[in-house]
Amino acid sequence: MNNFDFHNPTRILFGKGRIADLNAQVPNDAKVLITYGGGSAERTGVLAQVRKALGDRTVVEFGGIEPNPRFATAIKAVDVIAKNGITFLLAVGGGSVIDATKFIAAAAKFSGDPWEILTSRGSVVKEAMPFGTVLTLPATASEMNSGSVITHAEKGAKLPFMSPHCYPVFSVLDPELTYTLPARQIANGVADAFVHIIEQYLTYPVAANVQDGFAETLLRTLVDIGPKAIEAPEDYDLRANLMWTATLALNGLIGAGVPQDWASHMIGHEITAFNDTDHARTLAVVLPALMNDQRGPKREKLLQYGANVWNIHEGDEDARIDAAIDATRDFFHAIGIKTRLSDYNVAASDIDTIIGALTDHGMTALGEHGAITPEVARRILEAAV
Structure with missing residues (x-):
């Protein structure tokens, strides 16, 4: 740690x-x-x-x-x-x-x-x-x-x-x-909290057992209650657990003593600046593509994530990583959030503009290793079209 x-x-x-x-x-x-x-x-x-x-x-x-x-x-x-x-x-x-x-x-x-x-x-x-x-x-x-x-x-x-x-x-x-909030806003909140946790968890191991276990519990909670909280807007217990999970997702506790990523957020910010797409929806677009692109550096934690969040234990390592990424994308779909740039009127030809803005704002060495350059970010976005 x-x-x-x-x-x-x-x-x-x-x-x-x-x-x-x-x-x-x-x-x-x-x-x-x-x-x-x-x-x-x-x-x-x-x-x-x-x-x-x-x-x-x-x-x-x-x-x-x-x-x-x-x-x-x-x-x-x-x-x-x-x-x-x-x-x-x-x-x-x-x-x-x-x-x-x-x-x-x-x-x-x-x-x-x-x-x-x-x-x-x-x-x-x-x-x-x-x-x-x-x-x-x-x-x-x-x-x-x-x-x-x-x-x-x-x-x-x-x-x-x-x-x-x-x-x-x-x-x-x-x-x-929160009872009167539109379903779209609740879905965005669930996705936002989910990715906040991922940014502090899905990096590389540093023997931070408490932080990892806490993060995994929060992720499993969102997977369980996210769709239910949308379907039952006046269920107090569901909304209470959602509210507290979202707060714990980024109050500093699970991020203490561990490497952090935040590349999905920085790339997502530029999509929002480009066409005002909801922040959470940009994250749902970028994260699965980033997971796949960075499956080498994130390999050990991706396998841990698949096992401890999604109960994925069958198959070789690559198959388990594929299944974990698919489960992540399916979760976003289950709460009504699409996961492709084209779903938000962003075309392949727009990627130049987004990458240019990322570079202009100094976001040239993102991720836990500082290895997500504008060229890598372009590759991630192209895979997300």
Whole structure:
């Protein structure tokens, strides 16, 4: 097992009715900016619950944060903070709203060009505003980590950043808030969480038995409950397990002391930047093709994955790896997610543009070995057409 530091300061308030506990978590004298996405937060009554819980505090609201949150929208929120003397942020939504809020929290305290926060991957961030979250969509674990991904539409860029200053102070996780979500969003959340786990697990062995076992349990849980959670939207136990699994998938625990990949994410980001395809669906396209392309370097872990997640024990090693990759693709199909670029209006002729953007953004040595070059990424995408 590799050396590691692990610190996660986010308080989790999990369960039914926990929005009411906001009153004890937000400072009494705070001037609060509530950030949210579209109209669903209002229609479902979540915003009403939040307003009630905040009581007499000064509250300003900023809506309209997009899926794949936009740089320009976040900068508008920074202006609102300055004009209203905001002291605390509260993100109400899924990963996109929370990611945007992290960037807003950092940009509000940054004296330079906020674009540097992204181009530096967060290294220039020295402080950020405090913020909490009310999670409405289980998917990204942004509610319990320090990472964010922001899209700059004009630049055609989708870039990640991380900062230890950008952990939420607290996050409210109430599974009942997910009941009204469309099936597409739940499917995306399941796929996103699944690939988050894979990126930290499917690399090479380092005798990290605890992390591997934990990751395999989370993967098996998603395989079991993913389709059921879509079919039974008001089954509390299913939604509770999905919500907690998605949080544990990327709160730092299973990634401690192990090599990590993240090539599927970086390549997937460029597909989203190209035509705004849902992030999770880009992952479902890239991952199976990447698994097959990298079956040599990932051989030992692919065999372990096949055995411990999919119960694949028959056949020679290559046959078992083939079966594990097929099972992965079939799982995405079982939750209604297609796995080919052509399913999302991306043609072979578009790959040049995607690879060009990957190169422009410095993504030239991806994967756990730094061996996924733009040429390898092209090969992966060509296999996924």
